[in-house]
Amino acid sequence: xxxxxxxxLPRVHVHMYHARAMLATKVxxxxxxxxxxxxxxxxxxxxxxxxxVMGGYPCVGNTRIPVRALVEVLRRYGSVEAVGDYFPxxxxxxxxxxxxYYREYPTRVDExxxxxxxxxxxxxxxxxxx
Numbered sequence: 001x002x003x004x005x006x007x008x009l010p011r012v013h014v015h016m017y018h019a020r021a022m023l024a025t026k027v028x029x030x031x032x033x034x035x036x037x038x039x040x041x042x043x044x045x046x047x048x049x050x051x052x053v054m055g056g057y058p059c060v061g062n063t064r065i066p067v068r069a070l071v072e073v074l075r076r077y078g079s080v081e082a083v084g085d086y087f088p089x090x091x092x093x094x095x096x097x098x099x100x101y102y103r104e105y106p107t108r109v110d111e112x113x114x115x116x117x118x119x120x121x122x123x124x125x126x127x128x129x130x
Contacts, residue, residue, distance in 0.1 A: 046093065
């Protein structure tokens, strides 16, 4: 077996979801997301709240992608297709299930968004004091 040398790429600071999206668009034979809507049973099966995982807040399937992340991307970019592009590892059914969960339980997801924002503000690096 012959090993090929793969040159190292320069380090670029890119958010992991953007990096995956960029890679997914360059993968030969990549299949676009399905366009079928999720049924209520699929929605309930596709969203999990597991104690100790992501603070116990709802996540998509068996991933650690919180529903709040889908909602925040939807708010920022304004389309379900953008959410799918941002999270290429999720199927269209999973994206639809996450957004359907938000429509059904907005208070729960908004609580997660607020908790996340408070945590970000608390743990954000502070400017050095001169």
